[in-house]
Amino acid sequence: MTGVTAAAPGRRGRRHAWYDSWAVIRGNRQSLLGVVILTAFVLIAVLGPFLVGPIDKAAANKPLLSPSLAHLFGTDRSGRDLFVTNIWATRISLLVGLVASLLSMIIGAGIGISAGYLGGRWDAWLMRFTDFFYVLPTLVLALVLAAVLGPSLTNVIIVIAITAWPATARVIRSQTLTIRERMFVDRARATGASSLRIMRRQVLPNVFGLVLANTTLTIAEAIFLETTLSFLGVGPKDSYSWGRILDESFAAGALTLGKWAWFVPPGVAVVLVVLAFTLIGAAFDEILDPRLRRRKRGAADPGGPDVTAAGGSLLSIESPSVPTSESFDRRGG
């Protein structure tokens, strides 16, 4: 994730960039797959609940039914239709992922841009603060925070946002450092623009692509974290997410009862969505760093199917020859 080439693009340039981005995604089978998977899940999250109706609170069906045409995933211990529950869970899981990542992007981008642009003492203290949170084991911190705050949808979102921002702040800061030295920033400074204005008008638009690329990875991480937290019993109790279905199935002994349709679908959903975001994140890397772009088909291409970009997105390389542990720290486990 290095070297954004756009120099304060105008409106026309931006439209061009969007077109370019779509071309990269379309040209790459893996990211196209990511877009297709994601679109399907977003459709389910938005439209699904209207089609299947509310979760059956009265639970009129027999408990622990096996999958059938009437109940695609069977029913749970209290007779709720698991297909319906999974549809609603899709909405909650994606929503938590989205809102938590947006919050965490605002914190991360804010701190990253401030540290990088203001520099000096500000930079030192903000980065010390960031590194402190970066070092703390994500899942353990999230568990403790969730236990202290209590289980609710809002609290889970807050917990994920608080634990997920440091990686973003670090990436955005290093990008800001290079942008600060650019001509158009000097020009703005010479016209007497305040730091806040320069950060908003000059720096932010130029790191925005990177922020967006990071968001895709952060959403994956947030969904992952929410699933784990809910499975471990500190998630919200008033709504169903994939993690909560897994928690209930495990607690009810679905494993020994052989009720595979109870715990397989939500897990598969998590894997697909996280994978989709990772693949799209890889495409973003390619858009931001044209050096990664694949040569045209037919030309000698030692990279084979473009998998290197995907690897690169997980392992952002900071110093020469040393992959960082970012890939691990980005996830709760």
Added chain:
Amino acid sequence: MGSAYLLRKAGGAVLTLFAIAVLNFFLFRMLPGDPVNSLLPRNVSQEQKQALRTRLGLDQPVFPAVVRSSSGALTVDFSTLPDSLLHNQFLTSMGNLLVLDLGMSYSESKPVLEVINDHLWPTVLLVGTAEVVALVIGILIGIRAGWRRGSRFDSLSINGSLVLYAVPLFWLGMLLFYLFATPNGIALLPGQQMVTPGLRHSDPLAYWVDVMRHLILPATTLALGLIAGNALIMRSSMVETLKDDYVTTARAKGLTDAQVVRRHAIPNALLPTVTVIALTFGYVLGGAIGVEEVFSWPGMGTLTIDAIHDKDFPVLQGLFLIIAACVVIANLIADMLYGYLDPRVRT
């Protein structure tokens, strides 16, 4: 190694540990309500409550000039002042930390340190086994993939890693449990606890065999999750190393491809990889929590979940402190190792 570099890193770690202790203190002071209420049965008298408060030091001001009012909210009260500068919960708790006194567990009437100690070695065994297996296999895959970059093996291992990477470890554990520990799959292995309950072990060997059989499923789950990351890290390190000048020089000397890779690329790619993997220790401990929960492995992960459910906050506080400290120390070791291996960073 430059002693200034060493000193700066160690100083940073000590500072981080202190910050963790402070964060820990305030985090658990944010809890609503009077902790005494959750400790005692409902029908005890005010005097008994007060006695417990005094014993736990909860009657002291939280911080110099900050007291907890009867409603539970924190308020500033300057009238406590010269006295509360020294006698406050913050200083007391920091002092206790220095002598490794983490308080008493609510649910088990034992010191927190003892409770954690009871659950320490199962986690060490699980995480240690998984880490060793994942290191060996992950690095081997990474070497092969990075060496034969763009090959079938490379794309297969990268795609496999990406998928494995998207799988929540606890769910992977559930699948393995279902497939290999219940009659719904093939009930080959035990999937719960660390030893067969009720079984009397005649000799230590039988005991260890039993433990090993119980270890297979959780350790495999955790190792699978780690292999993906390790392979990707080793691969990208290999790819970078193969671009370096000394590799070109070695080739120019007329060494065969295999010789170049074995003598020059692998050793040089391995060192940063091992260092980076040491940095992932926090992730490993986090992943172990879900895996332990699925397999009822009696380690620190299960203890964490139990402490949350029982609202045993002293234990939770102690766990957070100890796990965070482990991660900071692992990072420090990684930093030092890296500084030792790569003189360029010793500035």
